[in-house]
Amino acid sequence: MSHVRVNPDHRGPARPSRRAVTVSAVLGAVLAASGTDVATAGPASAGVRLRLPAPTGPHPVGHTTWYLVDRSRRDPWDGTVPVRELMATVFYPARSVRRHPPAPQLSPATAAVFGALGPYQHPGLPPAGVDWAATMTHAHRDAPAVPVRRPVLLYSPGGGDPRGFGAGLAQDLASHGFVVVTVDHPGDALVVEFPGTTDFRGDVIRTTAFREDPRSNPATFATMIATRIADLRFVLDQVEVLAAGGNPDAGGRALPPGLARAVDQRRIGVYGHSAGGTTAAQTAYDDRRAGAAIDLEGYLDHPGEQPGEPGPLFPVAEYGVNRPLLLWGTDGFPDRAGMERAWRVVLAHPGGWTTRRELHDAAHWAFTDFAAFAPQLQQAGLMTAAARTDLVGAIEPARSVPAVRTGVREFFVRHLGA
Structure with a gap:
């Protein structure tokens, strides 16, 4: 069993790993490779403040x-990490x-990291002019x-998105009586911060x-989804630990x-966006604890x-x-035809367990907090109309x-109760 010793004062490890690098080094390498001057990224405190509904x-x-640690798995993306570390946020009534x-x-x-790297993941996001740290949730610590x-x-x-960009939907679900656990997948997510x-x-x-x-590399994609499914199943284990009165946090942070007493381990749903949607659907197939899922x-x-x-x-299809x-x-999804092949197959199975919906005049990231942010960025002159439409x-x-x-909430109320 691997021992995990968390050093919360951030002063560094007893034995630095070969992959350990500073935030400034990561930003410098990516920005230099892109031909962007580090100075143009600006401080995180400068710029427009975006609002969540x-x-x-x-x-x-x-x-x-x-902070969750699965000691039964090594990290698949970094051979120097002998465990699988995860970060999660819990929203609750x-x-x-x-x-x-x-x-x-x-x-x-x-x-700060997302502000510098985000425009390379989502072309059209501004490289400067946004205070990404200023956006507050409506959830209380x-x-x-x-x-x-x-x-x-x-x-x-x-894929690539930090869990924070699902906060708007998660906090709304919590306000209607759900406990929602949003999960980061380190090595996959653009940026993850540990305690x-x-x-x-x-x-x-x-x-x-x-x-x-x-998705351009079949082996990478297979590892990505398998890792995410294992991550969610481990988080389900930790929900059971919590329901039994234990503390899932590996650092012992107080609950x-x-x-x-707020979690019902007999009523579990999973949902996800993009690669997370793939993960949610296949997790529902693999793990009977998941009673309903949204892709x-x-x-x-x-x-x-x-x-x-x-x-x-995938077996679920x-x-x-x-x-x-x-x-x-x-x-507005560019590869609707490519996605449709498998969706048609799963919809054709008997029993009527699978249904579908379509959001019109919309594109891929309309299911995330970018639905609210992109119009604000366009209004501030930091995003073009074409980039907003693409996003x-x-x-x-x-x-x-x-x-x-409403669609996500009504689906889970119908199948899990309120």
Whole structure:
């Protein structure tokens, strides 16, 4: 069993790993390779402040973070890491939020890295002029939870996206009575921040291991999805630990009062966007603890060995699933035909367990917080109309945000209860 010693004062490890690098080194390498002067990135505190839409439910929302360590697995993206580390945020109905300040969407360090690297992941995002650290959620740090058993939902973000960009939907679900756990997949996510260093990881920040679209490499894509599924199943284990009165946090961070009594391990749902949607659907097939799932525009087949060549189906598509599965896409997804092949197969299975929806005048990231952010960036003159359309579509957030929130919530209420 590997020992994990968290050093929360961030002063560095007892034994630095070969892959341990500073945030400035990561930013410098990527920006230099792109031909961008580091100085043009600007400080994280400069620029436009983006706003998340407020939750619509009757409950105030609490927020806490977990550092999770799976000692049964090595990290698949870094051979120097002998365990699988994860970070998660839990949103939940709060009993009271008095004296508990709102939590930021991204921490200052995460925001600084995303501000510099995000435009390379999402072309059209501005390289400067946005204070990514200034966006606040409507969820309150470590507020006491309502001690009533609630359905639990796990969220897996799209490939490369930090879990923070699913905060808007997660906090809205929590305001309507769900406990929502959003999960980062380190090495996959563009940037993940840990609570401290360890003897094998010399930086609190870890950036993505990907240097190309994982779907362009069948082996990488297979490892990516398999790792994500194992991550979610481990998080489900930790929900069971919590429900039994234990503390899942590997660093022993105190739990908000009442949280252990707020989770119902018998009512579990999973949802995800893009690669996270693939993960959610296949997790529902693999793990019977997941009672319902939503795939927000994620492929259900592997890429082919050659460009344009069809690849093998995931088992959830090939064999179907006997639990409710919603496939939800947009009419602006560039590879609708490629995605449709596997979606048609899973929809054709008998039993009526799988249904589909489509969000019109929308593009791929309309299922994330970029649905609200892209129009704000366009209005501020920091994003072109074409870039906004490529990212989220022409749909206005007054339509897209309520549509996604209501659709996801009603699906899980119908199949898991409230």
